[in-house]
Amino acid sequence: xxxxxxxxxxxxxxxxxxxxxxxxxxxxxxxxxxxxxxxxxxxxxxxxxxxxxxxxxxxxxxxxxxxxxxxxxxxxxxxxxxxxxxxxxxxxxxxxxxxxxxxxxxxxxxxxxxxxxxxxxxxxxxxxxxxxxxxxxxxxxxxxxxxxxxxxxxxxxxxxxxxxxxxxxxxxxxxxxxxxxxxxxxxxxxxxxxxxxxxxxxxxxxxxxxxxxxxxxxxxxxxxxxxxxxxxxxxxxxxxx
Ligand SMILES: O=P(O)(O)OC[C@H]1O[C@H](O[C@H]2O[C@H](CO)[C@@H](O)[C@H](O)[C@H]2O)[C@H](O)[C@@H](O)[C@@H]1O
Numbered sequence: 753x754x755x756x757x758x759x760x761x762x763x764x765x766x767x768x769x770x771x772x773x774x775x776x777x778x779x780x781x782x783x784x785x786x787x788x789x790x791x792x793x794x795x796x797x798x799x800x801x802x803x804x805x806x807x808x809x810x811x812x813x814x815x816x817x818x819x820x821x822x823x824x825x826x827x828x829x830x831x832x833x834x835x836x837x838x839x840x841x842x843x844x845x846x847x848x849x850x851x852x853x854x855x856x857x858x859x860x861x862x863x864x865x866x867x868x869x870x871x872x873x874x875x876x877x878x879x880x881x882x883x884x885x886x887x888x889x890x891x892x893x894x895x896x897x898x899x900x901x902x903x904x905x906x907x908x909x910x911x912x913x914x915x916x917x918x919x920x921x922x923x924x925x926x927x928x929x930x931x932x933x934x935x936x937x938x939x940x941x942x943x944x945x946x947x948x949x950x951x952x953x954x955x956x957x958x959x960x961x962x963x964x965x966x967x968x969x970x971x972x973x974x975x976x977x978x979x980x981x982x983x984x985x986x987x988x989x990x991x992x993x
Pocket of ligand 1: 911912913950
């Protein structure tokens with residue numbers, strides 16, 4: 753796969769995944785931090801893109817705001833279940849957290865049995881983390897699948913050292929498609945950068961829409977272009993014609 757073409761702020765709409773794309777991985781999800789030079793670069797880009805910058809993440813928008821403060825940006829959080837359509841807009845929640853109460857209850861015994869697993873409760877999604885306990889990967893995946901066994905309206909997804917559940921019906925591809933139907937994104941060419949399996953939905957949509965799909969890292973992908981790692985993403989964002 754080739755390097756992506758340079759960003760054209762007059763023509764492109766830029767969508768960025770967060771973990772594994774803008775920041776590297778850490779054991780504690782709360783401990784990641786954006787390089788200040790990259791934060792400045794994103795502020796400059798947001799203005800040059802006329803607001804057509806979206807962060808598309810599995811994280812909650814409230815968490816993204818904390819990591820990216822004071823950048824104004826449109827966002828799809830929790831894989832699109834949270835949405836802020838414009839940088840200055842309000843956050844919409846497509847579903848409430850109650851729908852996951854039965855899963856919370858059913859996961860409790862597994863967590864008691866395997867205390868090295870950690871549960872991240874994002875309200876509309878639950879994540880079992882096994883980054884610091886890789887030997888528990890199979891146990892975590894089995895526990896999650898058992899906890900949602902009789903709930904076909906819930907979707908289990910696997911990501912970087914996590915297994916996650918949330919209500920079905922939304923993914924990052926649909927989130928990007930929704931953004932592209934409205935200003936400030938409509939009529940621009942979508943550019944998407946992402947590293948994880950959950951980004952493949954968006955990379956596929958963008959590629960099929962004639963945009964610029966960029967896989968970060970070495971994993972197999974439907975994307976047309978590739979950047980090697982987070983540092984390469986930072987260099988690409990900072991590049992000027
Ligand atoms: O869609 P993303 O922006 O890539 O978010 C995906 C998940 O990111 C976080 O987990 C990942 O990063 C953690 C911190 O580096 C790491 O410990 C974990 O192993 C990674 O999977 C976040 O905690 C999840 O809620 C997001 O779904």
